Amino acid sequence: MGFARVRFNNFKNIEPREMKWSPGLNLLIGENGAGKTNILEGISMISGWGTLEKGEKTSDIPTWNSGSSEVQLTGELSSGEIVKVKVAKRFFIKVDDKTVTASDLRWKVPVLSFLSEDVSIVEGSSSSRRRLMDMMLAIIIPSYAFRLSEYRRGVRQKALFLKKGLPSMVVDRALLPLAAWLWKMREEGIRLLSEELENLSELTPAKIGLSLKRGGAGMCADPEDDYSASVFSCREREAALKFPIVGPHRDDILITAEGRQASSSLSRGLRRRTAAALMLAAADGVKRKTGKNTVLLLDEVTAELDGNGRNLLFDSLLSRGTQVFAATAEPFSLEIPCAVHTVKDGRITDSRNS
Ligand SMILES: Nc1ncnc2c1ncn2[C@@H]1O[C@H](COP(=O)(O)OP(=O)(O)O)[C@@H](O)[C@H]1O
Ligand SMILES: [Mg+2]
Structure with missing residues (x-):
């Protein structure tokens, strides 16, 4: 499953005209500011995800000075079904004129997106490692995204209590089952x-190990006991910092290579390849659990791979029969067939197969 064509109305700088896609690899090339990331973001939104940029409000999405706040994204899936997403304060989603939820849509057409900062997923901030995990789980477990947002709401509430110097035990009790469940799922x-x-292993010459480091916890194996014990022992620190430090919002994924910390023991080139391998692993995980191929959105993530690594990544993606959208400001040559789309001033000016 993938997108045969899409059209975005009143969406950022993208012109409201049809964009046709290849079922295989689509390269989006063009100068900075052309609209490549915006196209990926639109595709991510008609796949049941929010905006790509963290903290962006839906009110930032309409085209500047258009005088209208109604954004409409339309896409035809390779099955022929029509997806429509209307963005107002929230998202309204229809597939063939039937209202569906975002998680229904993510299940129907699984899409994983990788942003430019994800090239440094091995050594960068923990948020990109959590993001990878959360995207994969939100597709595989339909209730995951809902529970995660409930948990986050609770954390914001707890932060408010701590800020005001109020005891947070009540919120902790409400957070306990959510935190424990998220740990189990992660x-x-x-x-x-x-x-x-x-x-x-063709991408990662070293043996890569992964483990979850529970945020501010790890005192006992059982997740519920762990949350209770860790919150109890961190009570004073949380009160002093006025911020919740225990729980899945502070989780990290520890990555090792041959038993050593990957961020410091691997060369830059091998870290980039490990990042690519993690993306593929997430796509393969979705495939194993849902039986479906994942559409991949890759924003500038391939630019830092060497030619060989890039070919390995795209080769293995294509051998899986997946639709891929890869945006890059620096054009590169690939030894595999792909559709190359030139983006300029918010529109695709040229599409050709190579
Ligand atoms: N709401 C909006 N309305 C109109 N244009 C926008 C809006 N938001 C961003 N842009 C424009 O989109 C462009 C950035 O597009 P982007 O997809 O990030 O480019 P690229 O990824 O090709 O470098 C900028 O020129 C910016 O001015
Ligand atoms: Mg961009």
Whole structure:
């Protein structure tokens, strides 16, 4: 499954005209500011995800000075079904004129997106490692995204209590089952990613190990006991910092290569390849659990791979029969067939197969 064509109305700088896609690899090339990332973002939104940029409000999405706030994204899936997403304060999604939820849509057409900062997923901030895990789990477990957002709401509430110097025990009790459940799911997710990584040894010459480091916790194996014990022992620190430091919002995924910390022991080139392998592992994990191929959105992530690594990545993606959208400001040559789309001033000016 993938997108045969899309059209975005009143969406950022993208012109409201039809864009046709290849079922295989689509390269989007063009100068900075052309609209490549915006196209990827639109595709991500008609696949049941929010905006790509963290903290962006839906009110930032309409075309500047258009005088209208109604954004409409339309896409035809390779099955012929029509997806329509209307963005107002929230998202309204229809497939063939029937209202569906975002998680229904993510299940129907699984899409994983990787942003430019994800090239440094091995050594960068923990948020991009959590993001990888959360995207994969949100597709595989339909209730995951809902529970995660409930949990985050609770964390914001707890932060408010701590800020005001109020006791946060009540919120902790409400957070406990959510936190424990998220830890369990993420640990399952780590197992799945680890198993899939074993089949990707052509990209990762070293043996890559993954483990979940529970945020501010790890005192006991049982997740519920762990949350209770860790919150109890961190009570004073949380009160002093006025911020919740225990829980899945502070999780990290520890990555090792041959038993050593990957961020410091691997060369830059091997870290980039490990990042690529993690993306593939997430896509393969989704495939194993849902039976479906994942559409991949890659924003500037391939630019830092060497030619060989890039060919390995795209080769293995294509051998899986996946639709891929890869945006890059620096054109590169690939030894595999792909459709090259030139983006300029918010429109595709040229599409050709090579
Ligand atoms: N709401 C908006 N309305 C109109 N143009 C926008 C909006 N948001 C961003 N842009 C424009 O989109 C362009 C950035 O597009 P982007 O997809 O990030 O480019 P690229 O990825 O090709 O470098 C900028 O020129 C910016 O001015
Ligand atoms: Mg961009």
